[in-house]
Amino acid sequence: MVAHKVHAVLGPTNTGKTHLAIERMCAHSSGAIGFPLRLLAREVYDRVCKLKPPKEVALITGEERIVPQGARYFLCTAEALPRNADWAFFALDEAQLGADRERGHTFTKHLLDTRGREETMMLGSDTLAPLVRSLLPGSEITARPRFSTLSHAPARKVSRLPSRSAVVAFSAEEVYAAAEMLRRLRGGAAVVTGALSPRTRNAQVDLFQSGEVDYLVATDAIGMGLNLDLDHVAFAGLSKFDGVRRRRLTTSEMAQIAGRAGRHQRDGTFGTIAGTGKRELEFEDEEVFAIEEHRFPPLTGLYWREPDPRYDNLAVLIEDLDAPPREAGLMKPPEATDLAVLRKLAGDPAIAGLITGSRQVERFWHACSLPDFRNYGIDNHARFVARLWRQLREGAIPAAQAAKAIDELNRTGGDIDTLQQRIAAIRSWTYIAERPDWVEQREALSARAREVEDRLSDALHERLTERFVNRRTSLLMKKMGEDGSSLPVTVADDIVLVDEERLGTLEGFAFRADSDASAEDSRMLHAAAEKHLPRLLADKARTLAKAIGETPAIVTLDESQLVHEGRPLALIEVHNDLLAPRLAPHRNLVLLPDDAKSELISALEAWLATALEPLVPLRKLAAAAKDFDAGSELRALLVSLSERGGMVPRTSSGLDALDPDQRKMLSRLGVTVGALDIFHPAMLKRKALAIWRALAVISGRRLPPLADEMQPVLEATKPVPLAYRVFGKQALRLDSAEKILREAHKTRVEGKARQFILDPSLAISTGMTPETILQLMRAGGFKAKDVKPLAEGEFGPPAQPRWRWQPRRGSAPARSGQGQARGKSHKGGKPPRRDKGPVPGNPFAELGKLIS
Numbered sequence: 001m002v003a004h005k006v007h008a009v010l011g012p013t014n015t016g017k018t019h020l021a022i023e024r025m026c027a028h029s030s031g032a033i034g035f036p037l038r039l040l041a042r043e044v045y046d047r048v049c050k051l052k053p054p055k056e057v058a059l060i061t062g063e064e065r066i067v068p069q070g071a072r073y074f075l076c077t078a079e080a081l082p083r084n085a086d087w088a089f090f091a092l093d094e095a096q097l098g099a100d101r102e103r104g105h106t107f108t109k110h111l112l113d114t115r116g117r118e119e120t121m122m123l124g125s126d127t128l129a130p131l132v133r134s135l136l137p138g139s140e141i142t143a144r145p146r147f148s149t150l151s152h153a154p155a156r157k158v159s160r161l162p163s164r165s166a167v168v169a170f171s172a173e174e175v176y177a178a179a180e181m182l183r184r185l186r187g188g189a190a191v192v193t194g195a196l197s198p199r200t201r202n203a204q205v206d207l208f209q210s211g212e213v214d215y216l217v218a219t220d221a222i223g224m225g226l227n228l229d230l231d232h233v234a235f236a237g238l239s240k241f242d243g244v245r246r247r248r249l250t251t252s253e254m255a256q257i258a259g260r261a262g263r264h265q266r267d268g269t270f271g272t273i274a275g276t277g278k279r280e281l282e283f284e285d286e287e288v289f290a291i292e293e294h295r296f297p298p299l300t301g302l303y304w305r306e307p308d309p310r311y312d313n314l315a316v317l318i319e320d321l322d323a324p325p326r327e328a329g330l331m332k333p334p335e336a337t338d339l340a341v342l343r344k345l346a347g348d349p350a351i352a353g354l355i356t357g358s359r360q361v362e363r364f365w366h367a368c369s370l371p372d373f374r375n376y377g378i379d380n381h382a383r384f385v386a387r388l389w390r391q392l393r394e395g396a397i398p399a400a401q402a403a404k405a406i407d408e409l410n411r412t413g414g415d416i417d418t419l420q421q422r423i424a425a426i427r428s429w430t431y432i433a434e435r436p437d438w439v440e441q442r443e444a445l446s447a448r449a450r451e452v453e454d455r456l457s458d459a460l461h462e463r464l465t466e467r468f469v470n471r472r473t474s475l476l477m478k479k480m481g482e483d484g485s486s487l488p489v490t491v492a493d494d495i496v497l498v499d500e501e502r503l504g505t506l507e508g509f510a511f512r513a514d515s516d517a518s519a520e521d522s523r524m525l526h527a528a529a530e531k532h533l534p535r536l537l538a539d540k541a542r543t544l545a546k547a548i549g550e551t552p553a554i555v556t557l558d559e560s561q562l563v564h565e566g567r568p569l570a571l572i573e574v575h576n577d578l579l580a581p582r583l584a585p586h587r588n589l590v591l592l593p594d595d596a597k598s599e600l601i602s603a604l605e606a607w608l609a610t611a612l613e614p615l616v617p618l619r620k621l622a623a624a625a626k627d628f629d630a631g632s633e634l635r636a637l638l639v640s641l642s643e644r645g646g647m648v649p650r651t652s653s654g655l656d657a658l659d660p661d662q663r664k665m666l667s668r669l670g671v672t673v674g675a676l677d678i679f680h681p682a683m684l685k686r687k688a689l690a691i692w693r694a695l696a697v698i699s700g701r702r703l704p705p706l707a708d709e710m711q712p713v714l715e716a717t718k719p720v721p722l723a724y725r726v727f728g729k730q731a732l733r734l735d736s737a738e739k740i741l742r743e744a745h746k747t748r749v750e751g752k753a754r755q756f757i758l759d760p761s762l763a764i765s766t767g768m769t770p771e772t773i774l775q776l777m778r779a780g781g782f783k784a785k786d787v788k789p790l791a792e793g794e795f796g797p798p799a800q801p802r803w804r805w806q807p808r809r810g811s812a813p814a815r816s817g818q819g820q821a822r823g824k825s826h827k828g829g830k831p832p833r834r835d836k837g838p839v840p841g842n843p844f845a846e847l848g849k850l851i852s
Contacts, residue, residue, distance in 0.1 A: 013259030031089030104303030646683030781807030
């Protein structure tokens with residue numbers, strides 16, 4: 001038990017509790033925060049990565065795991081918090097969720113047991129205060145007031161909602177109906193429901209936050225931690241089904257949702273939707289008072305379940321999980337999905353009879369804890385878990401089988417409901433692949449599952465956007481009683497005119513409506529524009545696609561985007577393979593018809609393929625790395641070369657493990673084996689290195705900059721440019737350094753002398769200083785004999801340093817790529833002294849002075 005007090009920070013929404021926890025965590029040497037939502041954990045992870053080096057920040061949820069080696073700050077969902085970890089700081093967000101029927105026991109466990117060495121914070125609602133005092137005696141409680149005022153507003157029709165409003169409903173049908181109405185009456189709405197994947201929810205929230213739409217339609221999912229720029233929250237209902245029965249929302253639940261209105265010092269309002277015909281859709285006076293004054297009944301208990309059950313056998317495990325709490329203020333929770341599945345499968349002799357030993361019991365319990373992402377219900381989900389367990393009982397799921405199941409879901413066609421079902425299914429596989437011992441090739445399959453989930457989420461976001469933001473249906477025109485599609489629509493200099501009325505402008509392929517469009521019936525004009533714009537934009541796209549083929553220079557790469565005239569056309573995405581990037585259409589192309597969009601993207605893909613031609617050497621290395629006949633040692637080296645831009649230090653390359661045939665294969669691939677580095681000469685060209693670095697940066701890697709010009713010798717800077725090594729105050733390009741060392745070995749071998757003089761013109765031609773030469777030669781395994789200065793009264797050129805080969809143990813071989821030099825050293829006399837006189841600016845002569 002730690003000596004410090006637990007600090008409970010309690011208050012309503014918009015009090016800065018989470019922000020405070022982030023600041024306190026970052027002030028410590030290590031820490032962790034547990035969150036109720038994966039979406040919120042990801043949002044805070046991104047924020048902390050801006051405050052701390054990303055290599056020190058970890059994100060752990062049931063479906064995503066980013067844990068750099070040496071991570072010190074952990075942002076996790078409550079269920080995914082590592083057990084028995086040692087942090088200086090710990091905080092639990094939304095701790096009042098200990099009263100949640102399904103997940104409450106997890107939050108209660110952390111409230112009671114998880115602590116930081118130096119500081120522990122519990123964040124939550126004021127309703128938690130009495131239980132904090134009783135369950136955590138001696139704890140310190142700080143009440144934080146709301147930054148802004150929250151007040152009730154009269155009911156309004158959907159058509160009269162103010163901008164920056166959210167409509168909250170409690171079923172998918174109600175959400176879609178409200179979004180459809182807002183699309184027709186107010187230009188569109190973003191959609192957020194609990195059934196959406198986190199990536200889709202983020203994309204939809206971005207639609208609203210960016211101002212592309214002024215309205216958001218959501219379930220009560222927005223009430224838990226989503227930070228939105230909302231001015232008004234309108235309730236489309238005040239009752240919901242809680243898993244057992246349909247009931248009216250509690251005042252605390254109402255306040256949690258209504259509290260999303262207003263941000264920081266900006267006040268917010270809440271109310272209901274008028275004209276729905278629902279009698280119950282009115283706030284009682286007592287409810288309005290409670291929400292505005294933040295006064296709610298305190299919680300009377302938190303759900304508790306044994307956090308450390310025994311795994312002696314299934315009966316003991318169920319007994320522990322089903323045991324009631326013994327402490328006042330704690331309640332036995334309703335049977336959660338995981339325990340219901342465990343109890344059902346434990347009653348099946350075909351399954352339970354084969355589970356023996358505590359390790360198998362614990363593994364079986366983890367399988368039963370797989371979340372029911374598909375909302376199958378207990379019986380169907382239990383059958384899914386049973387099939388999973390039959391595979392886990394024998395070991396890990398074969399990689400090929402898991403990959404096949406994942407790939408079967410990798411289809412982006414279908415409507416919104418179909419995509420949601422696929423996303424629910426792939427989330428199960430994402431969870432399974434993230435388990436440390438459930439599948440073979442865990443990291444590769446986890447990445448593949450996340451990639452498929454991302455593709456499906458992006459497709460779902462596109463469907464939602466098309467349905468509720470970007471398309472107007474003929475139903476609207478029928479209700480208006482007029483047909484605007486017959487009106488003439490023209491585009492001149494990117495200005496869109498409808499029946500000679502200016503409607504807006506085209507910015508690339510995005511349409512921007514004029515706020516001051518003056519027409520007697522603006523709805524009719526918008527319908528006409530919507531009818532004709534796809535055709536006009538399609539013509540523009542085909543013209544641009546042809547121009548790209550004829551003049552590639554009109555497209556440029558700007559960070560991760562392909563840009564034309566300053567406007568992005570497509571995004572470059574790098575997933576598993578750095579050398580095989582993909583193009584995704586930019587959202588500016590959303591109005592384009594599919595065939596025109598495909599034609600433009602094809603032209604951009606051809607442009608990208610041409611731009612990637614300098615990377616052909618790396619692709620050949622990557623292809624050779626997949627040849628099993630090459631041997632594991634060579635394949636490992638080829639993988640390293642292909643992933644690191646065609647260059648690796650020799651000391652860490654594993655070259656010594658290669659046999660002669662493998663070295664020949666390496667040479668046939670064009671790879672130079674140097675004394676200090678192994679590299680492909682083609683990748684030292686600036687064009688090749690620049691495109692490789694751009695892709696690596698897009699993939700999230702941090703790399704040093706490129707040199708402005710790939711000169712053989714540069715002034716040493718920090719960070720060291722790519723493809724250079726520092727020797728003293730100068731940086732040498734890898735092949736330049738290798739050239740000098742190769743010449744030194746050649747001179748040594750051909751002269752057959754123990755000591756030799758290196759041709760000074762080599763250094764003159766590259767501009768190396770004597771100090772640079774000295775460090776380079778030493779790094780290459782050479783040692784200079786002290787040079788005696790001329791005696792007083794003697795004249796002549798300065799004596800040249802004499803080098804001898806004296807590699808340190810474990811240093812590079814005598815001849816680059818050819819192993820140690822063999823044969824006896826030359827025992828003849830000293831090499832004859834040159835009589836050509838001093839060479840102006842001779843760096844080796846200067847080096848002689850330096851050594852003496």
